Amino acid sequence: MPELPEVETTRKGIAPYVVGQIIKEIIIRERQLRWPIPLSLKRSLKSKIIKKLERRAKYLLFYTDNGCMLLHLGMSGSLRVLREKQTPEKHDHVDIVFESGCSLRFRDPRKFGSILWTTDDPLDHKLIRHLGPEPLSEGFDxxxxxxxxxxxxxxxxxxxxxxxxxxxxxxxxxxxxxxxxxxxxxxxxxxxxxxxxxxxxxxxxxxxxxxxxxxxxxxxxxxxxxxxxxxxxxxxxxxxxxxxxxxxxxxxxxxxxxxxxxxxxxxxxxx
DNA sequence: ATGCGGACCTGTTAGC
DNA sequence: TGCTAACAGGTCCGCA
CATH class of the missing domain: 1.10.8.50 (Helicase, Ruva Protein; domain 3)
Structure with missing residues (x-):
């Protein structure tokens, strides 16, 4: 699925429901994605506020005060906002539940996506550091x-x-x-x-x-x-x-x- | 350093 | 109709 326009579309679509919200809990049903979801993720994110949601390449960066969650949709991943509870289906691997009652559901049938956590600047992360320029930036000419x-x-x-x-x-x-x-x-x-x-x-x-x-x-x-x-x-x-x-x-x-x-x-x- | 092929995983479709 | 092989939006890694 997602190339840059799809990731950017996703970012714009979920941002109003995510930015400024307090995380109530993280529900992980399947940890084995491209890389295993870190065991520390639940603890790191609980009760934290998403300060901003940005994109670098095809990674979505969820910034909090104590670190950043990096999420990649891989080939078949999608994120959607649920306004109320919905029974998860087969490939709904992760829910991020907010105090507001909304939640963010990550689905990825092929499991090529990934969810990572870093306490450093995510732009210095091993998977992001070496990347070339953004195609829509002035530097790309x-x-x-x-x-x-x-x-x-x-x-x-x-x-x-x-x-x-x-x-x-x-x-x-x-x-x-x-x-x-x-x-x-x-x-x-x-x-x-x-x-x-x-x-x-x-x-x-x-x-x-x-x-x-x-x-x-x-x-x-x-x-x-x-x-x-x-x-x-x-x-x-x-x-x-x-x-x-x-x-x-x-x-x-x-x-x-x-x-x-x-x-x-x-x-x-x-x- | 560059360039190539294989790997990860599941679902759908083309072809016999 | 049913089985099997090939293919699908990504990208990391290891090898030559």
């Missing part, structure tokens, strides 16, 4: 991307999906941005010109912002904090459109594999 790409032999698609280069560009939006920029996803990153990197940077920012506006992409099971799907799926130009006509030139969309991920493109519009 064509000068940066062009410089990082020199002498790289890997395909440009896997290059922009590398979180050490830039974060938050997952498989859907990598495909879409390359289409928007007219770049063949198999091009060697080191062979792409500065001018085309400028187009690509603009495309990445545009597609991510546009997807955030539409509440993200729901392919099968993404829901926002209120339990509703995102509507960017209707805007997809190439992703999951194998064999369908390109909206620009009517050529059938091709599908190949790059770095073990499905890759969709128009061989006429993208060279």
């Amino acid at each position: 064509s000068t940066y991307l062009y410089a990082r790409s020199r002498k790289r032999t890997q395909a440009i698609k896997t290059f922009i999906m590398d979180s050490r280069i830039v974060v938050g560009v997952g498989n859907i939006y990598a495909n879409e941005a390359l289409f928007m920029a007219g770049i063949n996803p198999s091009q060697k990153a080191g062979k792409v010109s500065k001018v085309r990197y400028e187009k690509l940077v603009v495309a990445i920012k545009r597609v991510l912002n546009s997807a955030i506006e539409k509440g993200g992409t729901t392919l099968r099971d993404f829901i926002n904090g209120e339990g509703n799907p995102g509507y960017f799926r209707n805007e997809l130009q190439v992703y999951d459109r194998k064999g369908e006509a390109c909206n620009n030139c009517k050529t059938p969309i091709k599908m190949i594999r790059l770095g073990q991920r499905s890759t969709f493109y128009c061989c006429f519009c993208q060279r």
Whole structure:
């Protein structure tokens, strides 16, 4: 599921019900996610106030006075706000219950998500420290991307999906941005010109912002904090459109594999 | 350092 | 219709 727009949509959706609230209890039904949920989590969070809720890459950062909970949705995770008690279903692994009566429920069928705890600055955390710039920040520009790409032999698609280069560009939006920029996803990153990197940077920012506006992409099971799907799926130009006509030139969309991920493109519009 | 493949886990779908 | 294999929005790790 979640790429940056879906994580940002989730953050915006749950923030009003979470920020400033006092945690009453944490209910953990399944500890074994990507990494085990720390045993200390319950104790650390009980009676604490969530001071702010931020996002770095695809991590959600729940700040309290004594530490920060890092939550990653992985491939199939979702968070939703419950206004009253609801019987948990099979993959509802964690509830964060607030004094207000609301609770935040974490569901993750594939268990690729994670919940971690740190008392240090979360931006210095081992999993976050090495990450590249935010794609929507000013620091992410064509000068940066062009410089990082020199002498790289890997395909440009896997290059922009590398979180050490830039974060938050997952498989859907990598495909879409390359289409928007007219770049063949198999091009060697080191062979792409500065001018085309400028187009690509603009495309990445545009597609991510546009997807955030539409509440993200729901392919099968993404829901926002209120339990509703995102509507960017209707805007997809190439992703999951194998064999369908390109909206620009009517050529059938091709599908190949790059770095073990499905890759969709128009061989006429993208060279 | 870069680049690649495997691993984690469950559910859905394509194909025989 | 039913079984099996392949695939799915992420990303860490270890190896060459």
